[in-house]
């Protein structure tokens with residue numbers, strides 16, 4: 069079986085598996101671009117469980133793109149308080165203002181235009197374009213790189229941009245018309261709940277087990293291949309805390 073056939077068959081298995089196994093998450097209730105976008109930005113560097121409450125509070129306070137564009141900075145930072153990486157919310161507002169001025173308040177539906185919005189990289193643009201606008205634009209993050217390298221038993225280093233590019237292109241050719249959004253979410257779900265990063269993947273529960281070459285060849289533990297991390301530098305410092313009464 070060649071790579072294309074292998075991926076096409078895997079896609080069919082994934083699409084059949086996803087509806088019964090998808091977690092019920094607040095941002096999966098609809099395909100509204102503002103909702104998907106907000107959740108993807110919040111989920112960068114933050115766990116799903118931690119994001120749920122923030123996501124709901126944010127939308128209650130700022131229910132649409134126009135409200136986000138107009139929100140005072142103080143309110144934005146308050147809504148984001150505790151999530152960290154505050155540039156994410158500043159960029160959200162910048163992008164909301166871009167949408168108001170450059171797209172008449174309507175979220176653009178093409179990948180290239182989405183990519184031009186502040187704070188939106190290839191992964192987030194791919195996720196929004198496929199989930200909300202049914203475009204064949206894979207959203208390739210660490211989860212998808214791991215799943216791809218295992219299904220294909222590919223021992224290339226996934227930290228290399230050319231490897232990410234190749235996986236993206238291979239996936240693009242098998243994105244199924246009319247089910248692009250579902251495939252993006254199914255791949256995310258498989259990487260988050262079955263073909264997991266830490267510890268052994270749950271191959272027994274995996275819908276693509278029969279096709280996965282790493283599973284067949286027992287190379288799962290070796291994949292994905294990552295670049296060697298820089299050694300941590302340990303610095304010794306002395307810290308003083310000055311107390312004056314309660315201050």
Ligand code: SF4
Pocket residue numbers: 215218219262263264269270271274275276277280282283288
């Ligand atoms: S069979 Fe195992 S290694 Fe292969 S994709 Fe499924 S969970 Fe990952």
